[in-house]
Amino acid sequence: xxxxxxxxxxxxxxxxxSSAAAHPPADxHPPADxHPPADxxxxxxxxxxxxxxGALAAFVVATVIxxxxxxxxxxxxxxxxxYSVSGANSFALLLAIAxxxxxxxxxxxxxxxxxxxxxxxxxFDTRTIVLMPIAIAFNIILGQAVGTALKxxxxxxxxxxxxxxxxxxPIPGALTGFLANLLWTYVVPPPFHSDISGAFAIVAAVxxxxxxxxxxxxxxxxxPNRSDAQLAIGGAIAIAIIFVLGYLAYTxxxxxxxxxxxxxxxxxxxxxxxxxxxxxxIVLTVAGLLWLLFRGRDLTVTYVVVAGVITGIVxxxxxxxxxxxxxxxxxxxxxxxxxxxxxxxGADIQAATLGxxxxxxxxxxxxxxxxxxxxxKAMARRTKARFPQGERLVEPPPAMEPASATIEPASGATA
Amino acid sequence: xxELESVTYRYAGATEPAVHDVTIRLAASEVVGLCGxxxxxxxxxxxxxSGLAPRAIxxxxxxxxxxxxxxxxxxxxxxxxxxxxxxxxxxxTQLSGVNxxxxxxxxxxxMNLGLPRSDVVARTEQALETLxxxxxxxxxxxxxxxxxxxxxxxxxxxxxxxAHLILDEPTAELDPAGTRLVGDAIEELAAAGTxxxxxxxxxxxxARICQRVLILRGGRVAFEGPADEVLADPRLEELxxxxxxAVRLRREAIAAGIDVxxxxxxxxxxxxx
Amino acid sequence: MAVGAENSARLGxxxxxxxxxxxxxxxxTKLVFATVTAVGAVLLGGVVGPLLLVLLAVILPAVxxxxxxxxxxxSLLVSLPIGLSALIVNVFFFPxxxxxxxxxxxxxxxxxxxxxxxxxxxxxxxxxxxxxxxxLTTRPSDLVLDLERRGISGRAAFVANASVQTVPRxxxxxxxxxxxxxxxxxxTEGGLLARVGGVVPIVGPVILGSIADVEERTMxxxxxxxxxxxxxxxxxxxxxxxxxRVARWLLILALLAIVAARATGVIG
Numbered sequence: 020x021x022x023x024x025x026x027x028x029x030x031x032x033x034x035x036x037s038s039a040a041a042h043p044p045a046d047x048h049p050p051a052d053x054h055p056p057a058d059x060x061x062x063x064x065x066x067x068x069x070x071x072x073g074a075l076a077a078f079v080v081a082t083v084i085x086x087x088x089x090x091x092x093x094x095x096x097x098x099x100x101x102y103s104v105s106g107a108n109s110f111a112l113l114l115a116i117a118x119x120x121x122x123x124x125x126x127x128x129x130x131x132x133x134x135x136x137x138x139x140x141x142x143f144d145t146r147t148i149v150l151m152p153i154a155i156a157f158n159i160i161l162g163q164a165v166g167t168a169l170k171x172x173x174x175x176x177x178x179x180x181x182x183x184x185x186x187x188x189p190i191p192g193a194l195t196g197f198l199a200n201l202l203w204t205y206v207v208p209p210p211f212h213s214d215i216s217g218a219f220a221i222v223a224a225v226x227x228x229x230x231x232x233x234x235x236x237x238x239x240x241x242x243p244n245r246s247d248a249q250l251a252i253g254g255a256i257a258i259a260i261i262f263v264l265g266y267l268a269y270t271x272x273x274x275x276x277x278x279x280x281x282x283x284x285x286x287x288x289x290x291x292x293x294x295x296x297x298x299x300x301i302v303l304t305v306a307g308l309l310w311l312l313f314r315g316r317d318l319t320v321t322y323v324v325v326a327g328v329i330t331g332i333v334x335x336x337x338x339x340x341x342x343x344x345x346x347x348x349x350x351x352x353x354x355x356x357x358x359x360x361x362x363x364x365g366a367d368i369q370a371a372t373l374g375x376x377x378x379x380x381x382x383x384x385x386x387x388x389x390x391x392x393x394x395x396k397a398m399a400r401r402t403k404a405r406f407p408q409g410e411r412l413v414e415p416p417p418a419m420e421p422a423s424a425t426i427e428p429a430s431g432a433t434a
Numbered sequence: 435x436x437e438l439e440s441v442t443y444r445y446a447g448a449t450e451p452a453v454h455d456v457t458i459r460l461a462a463s464e465v466v467g468l469c470g471x472x473x474x475x476x477x478x479x480x481x482x483x484s485g486l487a488p489r490a491i492x493x494x495x496x497x498x499x500x501x502x503x504x505x506x507x508x509x510x511x512x513x514x515x516x517x518x519x520x521x522x523x524x525x526x527t528q529l530s531g532v533n534x535x536x537x538x539x540x541x542x543x544x545m546n547l548g549l550p551r552s553d554v555v556a557r558t559e560q561a562l563e564t565l566x567x568x569x570x571x572x573x574x575x576x577x578x579x580x581x582x583x584x585x586x587x588x589x590x591x592x593x594x595x596x597a598h599l600i601l602d603e604p605t606a607e608l609d610p611a612g613t614r615l616v617g618d619a620i621e622e623l624a625a626a627g628t629x630x631x632x633x634x635x636x637x638x639x640x641a642r643i644c645q646r647v648l649i650l651r652g653g654r655v656a657f658e659g660p661a662d663e664v665l666a667d668p669r670l671e672e673l674x675x676x677x678x679x680a681v682r683l684r685r686e687a688i689a690a691g692i693d694v695x696x697x698x699x700x701x702x703x704x705x706x707x
Numbered sequence: 708m709a710v711g712a713e714n715s716a717r718l719g720x721x722x723x724x725x726x727x728x729x730x731x732x733x734x735x736t737k738l739v740f741a742t743v744t745a746v747g748a749v750l751l752g753g754v755v756g757p758l759l760l761v762l763l764a765v766i767l768p769a770v771x772x773x774x775x776x777x778x779x780x781x782s783l784l785v786s787l788p789i790g791l792s793a794l795i796v797n798v799f800f801f802p803x804x805x806x807x808x809x810x811x812x813x814x815x816x817x818x819x820x821x822x823x824x825x826x827x828x829x830x831x832x833x834x835x836x837x838x839x840x841x842x843l844t845t846r847p848s849d850l851v852l853d854l855e856r857r858g859i860s861g862r863a864a865f866v867a868n869a870s871v872q873t874v875p876r877x878x879x880x881x882x883x884x885x886x887x888x889x890x891x892x893x894x895t896e897g898g899l900l901a902r903v904g905g906v907v908p909i910v911g912p913v914i915l916g917s918i919a920d921v922e923e924r925t926m927x928x929x930x931x932x933x934x935x936x937x938x939x940x941x942x943x944x945x946x947x948x949x950x951x952r953v954a955r956w957l958l959i960l961a962l963l964a965i966v967a968a969r970a971t972g973v974i975g
Contacts, residue, residue, distance in 0.1 A: 152869035347827035512935035532868035546932035
């Protein structure tokens with residue numbers, strides 16, 4: 020019999036200092052960054068250097084251990100059983116794990132030094148905290164619908180991750196992806212449950228990290244009405260990439276998809292609808308990208324495509340060894356056909372999963388980045404600007420508030 | 435005592451201030467009403483009074499917010515929640531979304547404040563009892579009606595022992611049954627001596643509970659005064675407000691030549707909307 | 708109105724009646740158990756190891772906890788697609804397989820492929836079973852509360868709890884939209900273009916509406932003291948006991964032992 024455990028009681032704080040400081044009034048021209056800079060409460064340079072060294076040491080140690088362990092596994096006498104881990108293929112995964120270890124050590128040191136985690140928590144204001152569960156739900160719902168009802172090799176389970184990365188920053192984005200995958204496996208009940216996602220939590224974290232970084236660099240800022248010359252260059256790059264991806268997809272799928280239906284099949288109406296949404300997304304992405312480029316004269320299209328491709332390649336590199344070693348290359352999704360095709364061609368599991376990833380992931384991520392870009396464009400400037408990284412997602416301020424077809428926040432703030 | 439002293443507020447990114455040079459004083463046990471058409475600044479004033487503007491909402495605040503005589507500019511939001519608690523129009527977005535029962539939902543505020551557990555339990559049960567929603571305590575909040583949700587929200591504010599309640603059009607999104615439920619509860623709180631600042635377009639509720647009413651237009655105070663005077667003032671209609679049914683009834687009676695005294699007695703006996 | 712016995716139960720102060728001691732274990736214990744089983748199955752390799760784990764670490768506890776029927780049904784349902792996939796892909800497309808069992812046109816089922824496939828299937832059974840057992844015997848909010856008591860921040864706990872609650876809520880919204888659109892004559896059986904066009908009224912409002920809600924929800928949370936730094940008071944948290952602590956450490960040690968065994972070649 021369990022007994023109710025008395026919870027630790029705390030006396031109410033009465034001092035005026037806090038980490039969630041009142042925001043100083045903002046100016047309109049130009050909009051000031053109202054969020055206090057992360058290093059406002061830096062205890063001292065030495066402490067910071069200690070933390071950085073600790074993190075670097077953790078990174079190196081983790082990498083070395085990983086390489087050694089991988090090497091140890093590789094000494095198995097029977098590589099055809101699929102347990103041989105070719106070091107190069109798993110290196111991306113090792114690096115990702117080492118990076119997480121480094122972050123963890125940094126956070127631990129910071130906590131020991133200052134009793135709180137200021138550099139991380141500054142990216143997590145209440146608005147971000149409220150957005151994250153919604154984004155996680157997007158990931159799970161759309162990802163599950165596409166994964167079960169659609170048999171083409173895309174995932175569409177990172178929309179929430181990339182959205183949070185763009186609006187709030189790299190760390191919230193990483194945490195959103197990480198948590199989403201963990202919750203997807205451990206906590207969410209069927210029909211939304213997925214056994215395999217937990218193993219890929221690290222991939223999702225890196226995706227969030229990348230998305231947040233790209234947004235921080237201003238890649239997702241709309242760039243309308245560019246000159247013909249800029250559009251020509253940007254357009255050429257974007258179209259070339261799209262063409263390459265399309266060609267890869269075509270040759271890859273051609274082998275496998277004779278006789279297989281591309282249309283979604285499921286008896287859950289919501290899944291069905293969402294799966295059609297996924298199919299529609301891919302078709303519309305290419306069309307939409309080109310439309311934005313030529314009609315909207317929006318140069319950000321190129322950045323979106325490039326961001327998607329980079330993220331896709333990194334994601335493929337990290338998830339391939341996980342898929343190969345843990346699940347033998349198959350995850351129950353539409354991607355398995357591709358793996359089969361590669362195996363038929365004589366590749367071992369490692370190469371097969373990497374090949375499949377390199378075909379599926381860039382397309383998936385380009386589509387996802389595009390959708391996130393559309394969502395961001397649909398949000399009102401005011402709404403975006405209140406998020407920690409919102410200022411990097413809007414065009415430089417015009418003189419007047421543009422009154423176009425944007426989505427206003429529901430009631431409240433304008434009465 | 436809650437005071438807004440000559441406040442002017444401009445939202446970030448806006449060119450015009452939403453409210454201009456408004457002064458409101460809310461003493462203990464006082465009930466003050468804010469009335470006016472949409473976009474007249476009612477919600478903005480509620481946000482300022484609770485401290486959310488400019489802390490949670492970006493913008494520039496000129497003028498002062500004084501709580502018990504002290505200027506609270508620069509104080510963080512969590513220190514103000516026990517001074518003034520605010521209830522919004524939309525019942526569903528006020529739910530925390532993480533509490534499985536009404537009990538925990540009401541206890542959410544005190545839990546966040548880090549009070550000792552016995553205090554949390556005592557305050558929660560007291561709040562539930564005051565609003566007489568003890569029978570809802572074990573229900574799932576996501577399954578309640580709009581009116582019930584608003585009561586849960588107000589209970590949450592009472593549990594934080596907010597000295598002043600700020601209600602921003604609490605019945606605006608409710609059906610008639612919910613409106614009655616919440617209106618009655620607010621009336622009881624007012625009668626029990628709670629200090630309330632309520633923004634409403636439905637002047638009937640204001641007529642029942644307010645001692646003073648401010649009429650707003652375009653972000654400024656058009657006129658103010660004792661409730662029964664202001665709500666019977668013809669200027670109210672000029673500004674687009676609808677006077678309370680009692681006032682309309684009285685005017686119709688006068689116009690029709692009916693004995694006003696009889697009408698007054700009927701109204702006093704409780705025959706309001 | 709004091710929190711009576713029955714209401715204490717519903718508030719989670721005690722577990723619901725009729726539950727076995729397995730459900731009443733601390734959530735972290737059950738989590739460690741499930742993770743060690745899943746990771747252990749991967750590390751052990753072969754067929755015997757994972758199947759043994761399935762027997763001892765999935766079926767046995769499920770019987771104790773009276774959830775065997777549900778576990779089998781749920782786990783099978785969930786792992787069916789990946790299991791089928793693993794079977795087909797590995798039996799027919801295993802490179803280097805020489806011992807042909809069945810020839811279907813240009814592709815052949817090989818014995819090596821079958822062996823490998825059974826290994827993967829055993830592993831999937833263990834992983835799926837362990838995780839399903841966990842979620843059938845543990846309430847998500849209990850797990851989050853326990854973690855919060857141990858020290859994760861209240862905001863992280865909030866995100867975890869809110870995510871779990873938001874998924875069904877959003878699906879309800881989407882389902883409502885699907886039904887509404889069907890009532891308005893949405894073509895769910897038509898051609899590609901028709902279906903594509905019908906998707907937007909279903910998905911669009913849910914996504915944009917949820918994002919629009921963020922503003923109000925943020926204000927409500929801040930108005931209830933959410934931004935206060937430091938720990939918040941918990942009304943209740945799941946109990947923990949010394950034996951369970953020991954058990955958790957033993958499980959982790961067992962996992963490390965398996966890692967060492969693999970690394971040094973003791974286990975094939």
